Amino acid sequence: MRDLLIIALYAAAGAAAAGLAGALALRALRRRSVAASLAVLAAVAIGAMLAGTLSVAWAMFLNRHDLTVVTTVCAMAAAASALTALLLGRRLIAGHHALERAARTLGEDGGFTPPPSPMPAELASLASQLAEAGASLTAARERERALEASRRELVAWISHDLRSPLAGLRAMAEALEDGVAEDPGRYHRRIRDEVERMGAMVGDLFELSRIQAGSLALVPTRMSVYDLVSDAIAGADPLAAERGVRLADDGVEAVPVEVDGGEMTRVLANLLVNAIHRTPADGTVAVAARREEDAVVLSVTDGCGGIPPEDLPRVFDTGWRGNGARTPPAGAGLGLAIVRGIVEAHSGRASVRNVPGGCRFEVTLPAAAASAPAPAAPSRSVPSPRRNRPPASSPVPGAAARRRR
Known part of the structure; x- marks a missing residue:
């Protein structure tokens, strides 16, 4: 028993020496290939066995023949281990x-694209993560290209829309300054209208920048969509009368929502103004509101004749106008982008689809919690469909443009 303990101590000393040498070698090769580390690992295993054997032999516990046999076995094991490593x-x-x-x-x-050849589990897992990162990077680059194209398109349209009114303002100002204006009052009114229209354009740009920067501050309150639709129709009625378009109630339910009243009124106003401008005279723009499960759907249906299917995904893009712009004349193409931004800020979604004779814009909002009873419909009614009115014979210049898009 004592001899066995001594042999174990000698073997442990030899193995420790081999292990220490291997640790130093691995530290020196830590920046080299993993193949070198594997070779060191195999050498440590064989070296530990050989060092223990030689130390035991040195202590005269093995005869020369046994030492030769053990050394030969270790040499073969070392060769096999080195080849495997x-x-x-x-x-x-x-x-x-x-x-x-x-x-x-x-x-x-x-x-x-992950390599087709089989790899160890760790490398395969890394390849899978790289594939996911590649897909995310591709999507991000596509979004970046779309945003860049949208930005360039917006800058081009804004530049175009500002150039004409600025040239007109300069001409009218020079005419007034030179005293050649036959009707100075009319010139003053036109200058005021153009300034208000450009001011509205700048306001839209500021609103859109707040939305895109995530700094749009909402103050949600519980209200009935009945009130929202009623106020929106009342606000758009003068413009509809000027354009000879009829506003119609296509069924408005008094369901509660928790929204920022001012911002949501802007959404409906933008949709109504766009619909009125795209609907021909004697046409109809219908507004509806209904509850679907846990959501409230507001819709505005116009008589524009429909949008080309390939353009439908881009309708809400910033600055996009397409063929036959979805914005009022001389607009900057921001109205529908603002609609989408405000609706998404309310955790809702905005969509558009073609219907017979036109298209329907839908705004889906989360319904208010049922903890409180739904507000009763007010005593006044949503403005009812009225008879078609012909366009005004002499509309005030820029009246339509002054309405908030």
Whole structure:
């Protein structure tokens, strides 16, 4: 028993020496290939066995024949271990190189295709994560391209829309200054109208910038969509009368919502103004509100004749106008973008689809909690459909443009 304990101590001393040497070698090779580390690991295993054997032999516990046998066995084991470590290292290096080549495409075009050759589980997991990152990067680049195209389009339209009124203002100001204006009062009214229209355009830009920056401060209150629709129709009625368009109630339920009344009134006003401008004279713009499960759906249906299917996904993009702009004349293409931004800030969604004879814009909002009873419909009624009115013979210049989009 005592001899066995001594042998164990000698073997442990030899193995510790081999392990210490291996640890120093691994520290020196920590920035080198993993194949070198695997070779060191195999050498440590064989070296520990051989060091223990030699130390025991040195203590005269083994004769020369037994020492030769053990040394030969260790040498064969060392060769097999070295070959196995080399093969494993080459496999790891090959997988690493394949993954590295595939990862280069991630920075070039945003896509990533995992290597087809089998890889260890760790490298396969890394490839999977890189594939997800590539998909996210591709989507982000597509969004960036769309935003950049939208920004350029918006700048082009804004520049175009500002150039004409500024030139007109300069001409009218020069005419007034030179005293050649036949009707100075009319010139003053036109200048005021143009300034108000450009002011409204700047206001839309500021509102959109607040929405996109996430700084739109909402003050939600509980109210009935009946009140929202009633106020929106009352506000848009003069413009509809000027354009000869009929406003119609297509069924408005008195369901409660928790929204910022001012911002949501702006949403409905933008939709109504757009619908009125795109509906021909003697046409009808219908407003409806209904409850669907846990949501409230507000809709505005016009008689524009429909939107090309390929343009439907872009209707709410910033600055987009398409063929036959969805914004009032000389508008900046911001009205519907503001609609979407305000609705999404209320955790809702805005959508559009074609219907027979026109298109329908829908705003879906979360319904108010049922903790309080729904507000009763007010004594006044939503303005009822009225007879078609012909366009005014001499509308005030810029009256339609002054209405908030």
